[in-house]
Amino acid sequence: MIIDKLKQDSNISVQVMDSLEDEIITVYAKNTEADFVDQDSAIRLKKLESDWILYKVQRDQEFLIKEFSDELLAKLALFVSVSREFSSAGANNDVREELRALTSDLDKADKCIGDEIGSAYYSFFENKVDCINLKRRELDRYDIYYLSPTGVVAMISEDRKLPNAFVVVYNFSFILKQFKEVIYPELIAYNLSPNQLELLKRIYLKK
Numbered sequence: 753m754i755i756d757k758l759k760q761d762s763n764i765s766v767q768v769m770d771s772l773e774d775e776i777i778t779v780y781a782k783n784t785e786a787d788f789v790d791q792d793s794a795i796r797l798k799k800l801e802s803d804w805i806l807y808k809v810q811r812d813q814e815f816l817i818k819e820f821s822d823e824l825l826a827k828l829a830l831f832v833s834v835s836r837e838f839s840s841a842g843a844n845n846d847v848r849e850e851l852r853a854l855t856s857d858l859d860k861a862d863k864c865i866g867d868e869i870g871s872a873y874y875s876f877f878e879n880k881v882d883c884i885n886l887k888r889r890e891l892d893r894y895d896i897y898y899l900s901p902t903g904v905v906a907m908i909s910e911d912r913k914l915p916n917a918f919v920v921v922y923n924f925s926f927i928l929k930q931f932k933e934v935i936y937p938e939l940i941a942y943n944l945s946p947n948q949l950e951l952l953k954r955i956y957l958k959k
Contacts, residue, residue, distance in 0.1 A: 754831045757938070764838055765789045775799040777830060778809070781838045795837055797830040799823075806830060806955075808837070818955060825948055828939060832952045835935055836927070843926040844868065851918040856892075861918040865925060873932075874925040884908070884924045886917060896920045898928070898959055900950055906959040924957065931956045 758779060759766045769776040778796045780789045794809040795817075804826030807814040817833060820826035847868050854860050862876050874884040879899060887895045889910070894917040898906040909920050931953050939949065 754827050754938075754942075758831060758834060763840065764834060773799075773801075777827075779830070779834045779838075793837075795830060795833045797826055806833060808833070818951075824942065825944075825951070828942065828944075828952060829955050831938070832931075832935060832956050836956050836958070839930070841930060841934075843923050847922060848919050851922055852915050854915055854918065856914040858914075861915070865918070865922050869922065869925045869929055873929045874921055876921075884921055884928055886921050896924065898924070898954075898957060900954075901946065902950070906954060906957070908959060927957055928953075 755766070755768070755777065758764065763782055765780045765782045767778045767780070769778075776796065776798050778794050780791055780794045782789050792811050796807045796809050796814065798805045798807070802821065804820040804823060806817040806820070806826060806829050808817055809815070818829060820829065847864065850864055851861055854864070858876060865874060872883070874880075874886070876886045877888065879885060879887070881899050881903075882901050883899060885897055885899055887897070889895050892913060893911050894914065895910050896908045896912065896917060898908060900906065908924055909917070912920060935952075935956060936949075939952065944952075
């Protein structure tokens with residue numbers, strides 16, 4: 753089960769409170785060197801009657817991520833959220849700095865992101881499905897969005913100037929690549945529908 757997989761991760765602490773009717777699973781980041789659990793930030797899944805509610809927790813304040821009626825999907829969403837929130841993998845700061853230095857050179861930015869991420873995860877001006885897209889809004893303003901396989905647009909950032917827009921495209925392309933190459937293989941065994949997989953992907957993107 754996916755909760756058992758979370759418990760095997762030495763970088764996090766998984767706390768389960770389980771009674772006959774209710775269940776609360778809270779996951780904290782853990783400093784393994786100091787054996788210290790950071791309780792200021794967590795991802796929490798609560799069972800309330802027949803529903804499962806996923807929260808991000810900051811200093812004991814709960815912020816709703818998503819509600820579920822399906823237990824398995826809810827626990828997979830917990831796994832996805834924890835993987836995103838507490839992952840040690842991150843986009844390359846050197847690449848970000850290189851993109852910032854390009855100012856407004858679209859061709860060089862396209863090549864830079866393509867070399868680092870691969871063209872399967874983003875697009876400049878093509879309205880590409882299942883990708884992070886850059887679209888010109890005005891002469892010097894750009895929107896960045898994710899386009900789902902069903903054609904739904906999830907806006908990431910609007911009215912951005914270059915080169916900041918390049919960095920946003922790079923950051924979210926990296927996140928999308930992580931989902932497809934690292935998270936998705938963990939989900940294959942659960943025989944999820946395309947809509948369920950897309951929901952988990954959007955949770956991972958936080959969009």
